[in-house]
Amino acid sequence: MSDKPINTSRRDAVKLMLGGFAAVPVINLVGLGTARAEDLPHVDAATNPIAQSLHYVEDANVSERNPVTKTELPGAEQFCHNCQFVQADSGTWRPCTLFPGYAVNENGWCLSWAHNPAA
Incomplete structure (x- = not known):
């Protein structure tokens, strides 16, 4: 079994998900998300x-x-x-x-x- 507490991995997962959600509008602002x-x-x-x-x-x-x-x-x-x-x-x-x-x-x-x- 791991010595790391489970809470640390949950925090890392939440950070990763929030970072992914934050990246979506930035990608659309750059113009990569839509064809004109x-x-x-x-x-x-x-x-x-x-x-x-x-x-x-x-x-x-x-x-x-x-x-x-x-x-x-x-x-x-x-x-x-x-x-x-x-x-x-x-x-x-x-x-x-x-x-x-x-x-x-x-x-x-x-x-x-x-x-x-x-x-």
Whole structure:
């Protein structure tokens, strides 16, 4: 059996846990914890297979948006900036859950567009 009292090892464990918890905000302040939309590559509709299958376009005004399948808003009002899959509230290029690791244009559109009531 060890000569060290159990309380010492408990104190060491508590110190280690508190130090770990204190390190998390510091890491986020440094910028290592989050990816920013500006840093993400833009979706290229010509080479990205997901973009091709969803008929993604950077400018929704040149796309053929079907208002019959999307009843929340008329086709002329459907853009990435008011879609529920876009993850940022502002910016020309925003991350999208449909294109992980890529950013979409706020004025873009794809077949999976769904109205975000908060937008």
